[in-house]
Each structure stands twice: as C-alpha cells, then as structure tokens.
Amino acid sequence: MGMQLRTSCCHIHQNSSLIPPSLRSISPAISSLINTHFVRNKALVLERRLGFNQTDGRSIISSKGRRRRAEHGVVASSSNVAAPAPFWDDWKPGKRPAAPSLSDVLWPSAGAFAAMAILGKLDQVLAPKGISMTIAPLGAVSAVLLATPSSPAARKYNMFMAQIGCAAIGVLAFSMFGPGWLARSIALAASIAFMIYTGATHPPAASLPILFIDGAKLHHLNFWFALFPSATGCFLLCLIQEMVLYLKNNFKF
Known part of the structure; x- marks a missing residue:
C-alpha cells in the first residue's frame, strides 16, 4: 500500500x-x-x-x-487477554505455594478438639435446663476460624452479624409460617439476602434458621436463640482461635 x-x-x-x-x-x-x-x-x-x-x-x-x-464492534486481538478457564478447572484442587508444616496441621486440629470438648462439658452443665451448646453450625464455624483464619468468612464482623441476624430470621420465619418447607425456604432466602445486603458473608450462619425451625428443643428459646447458643459459642471459638494462632506463630515444627 x-x-x-x-x-x-x-x-x-x-x-x-x-x-x-x-x-x-x-x-x-x-x-x-x-x-x-x-x-x-x-x-x-x-x-x-x-x-x-x-x-x-x-x-x-x-x-x-x-x-x-x-x-462497529471490531476489536483488535491482544496476546495479553487471558483465555477463559475451562469448565472443569473448578473441580481441580487449588495450587498451594508450599506444603503445610506439621505444626500448621496439628494446632488447628487440637483447637477444634478443645472447642468441642469445652462445648460438650457445657452441655453437661446446662442439660437440666434443656439447653445444648453443641450444635452443628458451630462445627462449621470452627473449620472457618481455625483452617482459614484470613478468609472473609472468619472476620469477626461477618461472623457475629450473620450469626445473630440469620438466627433471628429463623425465629421470625417459624413464628409466621410454623414448621415445614415454606418456613425453611423463606428463612434461607432471607438469610442469604441479609448477608449480601449487610456485606457479612458467613456461610455457617445460613444453617441456623433451618436448625431452629426443625429443632423442637430450641423453640422455647424464642428470640434468645439469636444470642444463645450460636453467638455465645462463636465468642468461645474466637478465644480458642487466638490461642491457636499464637501457637502456630511461636511454636513451629
């Protein structure tokens, strides 16, 4: 030309x-x-x-x-544009920078054991009153706090905001619709909307409404369920998390 x-x-x-x-x-x-x-x-x-x-x-x-x-929608191709990842990449394990040390595995496991042991002892004390501290969502909270302490779900604001809000939503849904699939569906949908709106994403909290609606032994707590046993148990788990982080940072092997 x-x-x-x-x-x-x-x-x-x-x-x-x-x-x-x-x-x-x-x-x-x-x-x-x-x-x-x-x-x-x-x-x-x-x-x-x-x-x-x-x-x-x-x-x-x-x-x-x-x-x-x-x-006209004609865009020049660039070698810097990354190709979309294949669909099956999400099914592969993520890449880790290095294999975890023995202390990085042992201390969180020991913290989870201590958490469930303490909650179990509290159950024995509170058994005459018909109250239990060992609930399934606290097991998921232990995994988040001890295994992924730097994740957004482990932030204290996210955890307590979601735990209290979702538990209250479960109580409200049960009082309005009674037990059944409708109350569970509405409570779960409202809990997810609440976490997205407040920016407090904490996945274990989404199970609290279903736990309250299906757990007859928890119905007498009414709105106290928003603070006990979930929020109280989370406070105890936060103390154990601080101990585990201290041991991981100072006692490596």
Whole structure:
C-alpha cells in the first residue's frame, strides 16, 4: 500500500495537467515550487484518508479508523487477554505455594478438639435446663476460624452479624409460617439476602434458621436463640482461635 501511495504521488508530480492553467503561466521556479507544494498537499490528504504515516511510510491505523472499528464492534486481538478457564478447572484442587508444616496441621486440629470438648462439658452443665451448646453450625464455624483464619468468612464482623441476624430470621420465619418447607425456604432466602445486603458473608450462619425451625428443643428459646447458643459459642471459638494462632506463630515444627 505504501508503494502504491508513492507511485500515485509521483504520477501526480509528472502530470502537469493536474495543476490549474493560471499557475502554469508563472515563471518556472515559482511554478516548480507551487507544483511541489501542490503534490505534497495532495499526498498528505491521501495519507490521512488512507491512514498512513507521512514520516516513515509505515501503515498505522489512524484515530478515526480506530474509532470506526470500535463503533462497529471490531476489536483488535491482544496476546495479553487471558483465555477463559475451562469448565472443569473448578473441580481441580487449588495450587498451594508450599506444603503445610506439621505444626500448621496439628494446632488447628487440637483447637477444634478443645472447642468441642469445652462445648460438650457445657452441655453437661446446662442439660437440666434443656439447653445444648453443641450444635452443628458451630462445627462449621470452627473449620472457618481455625483452617482459614484470613478468609472473609472468619472476620469477626461477618461472623457475629450473620450469626445473630440469620438466627433471628429463623425465629421470625417459624413464628409466621410454623414448621415445614415454606418456613425453611423463606428463612434461607432471607438469610442469604441479609448477608449480601449487610456485606457479612458467613456461610455457617445460613444453617441456623433451618436448625431452629426443625429443632423442637430450641423453640422455647424464642428470640434468645439469636444470642444463645450460636453467638455465645462463636465468642468461645474466637478465644480458642487466638490461642491457636499464637501457637502456630511461636511454636513451629
């Protein structure tokens, strides 16, 4: 394309019929100057229309051409754009920077054992009152706090906000719709909406409404269920988490 442009410009320069007759009647020097200026202007117009650079002759897309391509949805491919991951990548184990040490495995496991042992002892004390501290959601909370302490679900705000809010939603759904699939469905949907709206995403809390609706031994707690046993148990688990983190950071092996 660059050779064709230069050939066209030379043809214009050689063909004096393209210059107006009034300009050809002037002296040869001035006529030559006007001829050169005319050809250069003509070449500049052609270069701008075709999108060529006048300085080095390389063909580059002008800003107008890029704008036209963007308007018509034509986007130049780039090697920096990552290809979409295959569907089955989510089914593969994630990459870890290094294998965990023995202490990184032992201390969280020991903390989970201590948590369930303490909750079990509290159950023996509270058994005459018909109250149990060992509930399934606290097992999931232990896994979040001890195995992934830096995850968003392990943040104290997320945990307590979601635990209290979802437990209260479960009590409210049971009082309005009674036991059954409708109360469970509405309570779970409302709990997820509550966590998204407040920005307090804590997955173990989503099981609290279903636990209350299906657990007849918890119905007498009414709205106290929002604080006990879930929120109280989470406070105990937070203390155990601090002990585990201290042991992991100071006693490595």
